[in-house]
Amino acid sequence: MLNNINIAGLSEYVNEVKETPKEGNASYGVELNWVSGTKTSVKTKNMVLGNHKLIRNFEFMIDEPTQLLGVNSAPNPAEYMLGGLAGCMAVTFMAGATALDIEINALKLEIDGELDLQGFLGIDDETRAGFPKLKFVFHVDGNGTVEQYQRLMERVTKHSPNFNTIRHEVKMIGDIKH
């Protein structure tokens, strides 16, 4: 299979969802437990895709660097967020490249950003707590043209779920249970 991606399977799924939109519904969730200090542990919740449960039996740790009060034992939340964004953009890029019959030998995606901790620390209310800007670079080695890669990058910005979650406003509904 080109790029080890099953386009026939993707095509079948696309047409299934066209016929039965419910099959395109994918529910996600995580459960985080505070461990100690800045250290937390995350478990992925089971997904429901269409009408069927998918067991998501994965767990990972989050920490902060020592300079930010942690013990530097795991990536920090910002890195996981950027990693999740990059992973989603990369799989969208790869599937798109495969659909366009482009063989990819290597793909690297860098995402960089700088945030001002004054927002987190509450020093300056005018400073946004999150990243004001993110830069990303696709390093591609394959048999496509620059124009094709440019087109693919545009497609990624349009279709990648994580990219669009970050780029657009998301309704956040919070609650406390105790």
Added chain:
Amino acid sequence: MKKSYSGIEDKRITGDLWFHHLKRERSEGPRLKDNRYSDYKESTKSIHAGQYDDPKTGALGTPIYQCSTFYLNKNTYGAIEEGRGRDELIYTRYGNPSQWSVQEKIAALENAESSIVFSSGMSAISSTLLAILDKGSHVVSSRDIYGGTYNFLYEDLDKYGMSVSFVSPTDIHEIENSIQENTKVLYFESLTNPLLKLVPIQELVALGKKYNLRVIIDNTFLTPYNLKALDLGVDLVINSATKYLNGHSDLIAGTVAGSRKLIDRIWPQMLKNGGSLDPHACFLLERSLKTFALRLRTHNHNAMKLATYLENHPRIKRVYYPGLASHDQYELANEQLKGRNSGMVSFEIDGGDEKAHELLDHLQLPKEATSLGGVESLISLPYNTSQASLTKKQQKAIGINDGLIRLSVGVEDIEDLIQDFDHAIATLFKTELNYAKQY
């Protein structure tokens, strides 16, 4: 539609293509020609569905495609690249016309979109479960499940980070109470071995819907002739084709049938596990299936007659048969099986296992052998065969009492079978014949 890019090849070149443009949709099969016979009844399907007559020679009947590999061409290379290899003939482990032919017949009999044949029932079971389960999944299954399946669930799932709970197959509340957060599959047999308990399939399917689970049924004891599990909403149905589907005790095979979507997920698991069915065995199975409905009708008829005879015999303590009013789930059997109660009968004889062994020595017609579903009657003691891995106490716990005999009633003349039992029991207990009194 076979290819993902049919009619949109230009878009692929210009780059103006995204996933929603892709054309390939799932279809039934794979098949050599459209010969499903969907609107026909059991015998007609058994005979005609899937049969592939060679167009070149006009030979009637599916040839045996005894080859391991096929000529490659532009289309097959394209199929491999696109990931639609299951619809092309490339290599016999992936697919072979002999396999497709018998798969089509099985799919027709099961009212399924697609099916796969395997080199054994256990290969079908293990490949199906490994394909459907995710890392960390949990399965709810039956305490009475076939020993081979039990061993796979109990001994091997753990190696993959999965787990299983065994419950009573007849108690829907116990089944529901065993569903955990990580439960993915409800795996049951439609009729259990050897006590012929029924799992309430419609209630099981309702649980599957309620908890977003997959329901998989091993239908070996009933077969699609007696129960169309997929029509009741089950996701996948498995058979040990070694038994009734083949029916001649001369090959080992397994089947799984269901939606093309799910069967396509099992297919790559089969490629990894091995377990594809040899073309010659496919030929035997497809040929045997031509008499499937004919055989099953007689199995059912004979079993009902023999079960009635045994129940009326004073030396027989208890008979287990879904068609008898004495069966614990007689009402469910009526509703679920609609009078097609299988060819399996179990019974307990006076005098325990010792007398049971002696009875088998006196019988002339039933062959004392494990397995079931052959044209010849097969008889065995479960304590020593299918349930041999259990201790006496465990056997008692699931109702396997002293003197229990399992009988797969063949398609011999029923009068001969009853006479044989009558003679054997009379000889065993030094009593008069009973048969003449009743029939």
